[in-house]
Amino acid sequence: RKEVEQDPGPFNVPEGATVAFNCTYSNSASQSFFWYRQDCRKEPKLLMSVYSSGNEDGRFTAQLNRASQYISLLIRDSKLSDSATYLCVVNILTGGGNKLTFGTGTQLKVEL
Amino acid sequence: EPEVTQTPSHQVTQMGQEVILRCVPISNHLYFYWYRQILGQKVEFLVSFYNNEISEKSEIFDDQFSVERPDGSNFTLKIRSTKLEDSAMYFCASSEVPTGQNTEAFFGQGTRLTVV
Numbered sequence: 001r002k003e004v005e006q007d008p009g010p011f012n013v014p015e016g017a018t019v020a021f022n023c024t025y026s027n028s029a030s031q032s033f034f035w036y037r038q039d040c041r042k043e044p045k046l047l048m049s050v051y052s053s054g055n056e057d058g059r060f061t062a063q064l065n066r067a068s069q070y071i072s073l074l075i076r077d078s079k080l081s082d083s084a085t086y087l088c089v090v091n092i093l094t095g096g097g098n099k100l101t102f103g104t105g106t107q108l109k110v111e112l
Numbered sequence: 113e114p115e116v117t118q119t120p121s122h123q124v125t126q127m128g129q130e131v132i133l134r135c136v137p138i139s140n141h142l143y144f145y146w147y148r149q150i151l152g153q154k155v156e157f158l159v160s161f162y163n164n165e166i167s168e169k170s171e172i173f174d175d176q177f178s179v180e181r182p183d184g185s186n187f188t189l190k191i192r193s194t195k196l197e198d199s200a201m202y203f204c205a206s207s208e209v210p211t212g213q214n215t216e217a218f219f220g221q222g223t224r225l226t227v228v
Contacts, residue, residue: 032214043203043219044155051214087155091211094168098210100145100217102155 001026006088006103013110017078021106023071023088031098032091033064035073037084038105044087047073078110114138116220118204124226125194133189133223135204144187145205145217146179148172155203161187162210194227201225 006023013019025033033050048055050062050071061074071088085105091098117136125131137144146158159169161179178190187206191198201224205217 032211034216038155041201043221045219046216049214049216098143099157099160099168099170100147100211101157102147104154 002103003027003092003101004088004090004103006106008104008106010107010109013078013108015078015080015110015112017110018074018076019078019108020075021073021086021088021108023073023103025069025071025088025090025101027090027092027101028069029093030069030090030101031093033062033071034089034091034100035060035062035071036087036089036102038087039084044089044102047086075108078108080110080112083108083110114218116204116206116218118202118220118223120223121221122224122226124228127196127227128193131191131194131225133191133202133204133225135187135189135220136185137187137204137206138208138218139185141206141208141218143207143210144179144181145207146189147203147205147219148200149203149222150200158189158202191225194225196227199225199227 035047036044037047038044050064054063059076063072087105088103119134144161149155158173160167201222203222204220207217
């Protein structure tokens with residue numbers, strides 16, 4: 001089983017739509033959870049951290065279910081500028097330190 | 113806004129040659145990382161570095177790879193004898209505290225390494 005698994009998409013949605021991405025992780029020792037955004041051939045940038053209680057940042061809502069090892073991201077009222085690859089990222093505490101483990105990413109294309 | 117900077121942005125090298133990828137992390141950050149992304153694939157962890165030591169490394173980070181913080185500001189990744197399969201985008205990242213504390217890792221814009 002992959003450490004972090006995501007549907008690669010692409011998700012093609014019209015502007016203004018609501019879209020949801022899901023992610024599962026296999027390591028129950030995972031500590032911290034994030035959604036990063038990556039534009040084509042650019043570096044990953046943090047979109048938001050994901051907390052157990054769920055959290056919202058404007059049009060973006062993230063949820064974490066530790067029991068099911070499942071993370072989600074909801075984007076409401078999607079904009080053309082939301083087109084990107086969304087990376088589910090899990091921090092795993094190892095014997096030596098921390099490492100971020102990335103999913104393959106889900107590609108979103110928002111269209112007129 | 114402070115940022116992680118990487119040089120060069122693109123490096124082409126012949127198979128078997130040594131390359132050094134350079135990074136300047138954000139100045140007050142203490143934790144440094146290298147990741148790589150082969151075209152069309154996911155971002156993969158290579159190594160983390162703290163207090164002038166490697167704190168964690170992946171299976172990819174074999175004896176051909178080394179990291180160094182030579183002067184307190186630069187953080188370098190050396191590949192001793194490059195292979196074709198080392199062709200990838202290499203990202204440097206830094207964080208103020210360990211990423212396990214829900215803290216953001218800031219990524220540089222990457223160095224695209226092409227081995228021919």
